[in-house]
Amino acid sequence: MTSDFHFYEPRHGHRLAHNPFYAIMGPRMIGWIATRSKEGVDNLAPYSFFGAYSADPPMIGFTSEGWKDSVDNVRSTGEFSWNLVSRDLAQAMNLTSQSVPAEMDEFELAGIQKSECRVISASRVEDSPVTFECRLSELSQLRSSSGTSLDQWLVLGEVVGVHVRKNFLEHGVYQTAKARPILRGGGKAEYFEISSALRFEMSRPE
Ligand SMILES: Cc1cc2nc3c(=O)[nH]c(=O)nc-3n(C[C@H](O)[C@H](O)[C@H](O)COP(=O)(O)O)c2cc1C
DSSP states (O other): OOOSSOOOOGGGOOOSSSOTHHHHTOSEEOEEEEEEOTTSOEEEEEESSEEEEEETTEEEEEEEESSOHHHHHHHHHSEEEEEOOBGGGHHHHHHTTSOOOTTSOHHHHTTOOEEEOSSSSSEEETTOSEEEEEEEEEEEEEEOTTOOEEEEEEEEEEEEEEEEOGGGEETTEEOTGGGOBEEEOSTTTOEEEOOGGGOOOOOOOO
């Protein structure tokens, strides 16, 4: 009997040309995370295992697959900023994903202009349409369903400061598509750009 569905148990492999997980769970917002080491070196890196978890207070988070510089800095300082990646910043964001020594500042590496945050001690991407300044609320090591500790680290932070470029506000309403955010798709290189053509409205049932 043939089935309309390809079924697999991830622990036994997907039996496809590419792991579909990334393409299915996509496109994903990119957490472009700026941190500062305790030695004072600025760090900037993209994380697409990224999301919003609460609106009041606003909380966001990202997962580091392995113990990376960003999570190490957040553990030391308790602070990070999230910077929205617009289409114009795509190449620069990509450059900051390089694996470089902790002493290297990825703002300088990628030629990105930085500004100081206002309520935390970290930098932000000056040309980004939006920056959230965040304070660490939880740093958790993920566990599998059988309780095995994984080398996956979830960082959750409360948004304690918000910078929104005024040209993305119209009559007090933030214009999501105008900022042209890019999102991560599947495969090695797939991205999507948000534009107003993709927008539709649907109200909740009464
Ligand atoms: C678009 C994009 C998304 C990424 N998402 C993640 C992610 O969710 N988790 C992760 O561990 N690495 C992710 N990476 C890889 C990291 O950016 C890369 O390992 C980087 O060197 C980490 O920098 P850091 O050590 O300065 O924190 C991503 C890379 C790109 C280009």
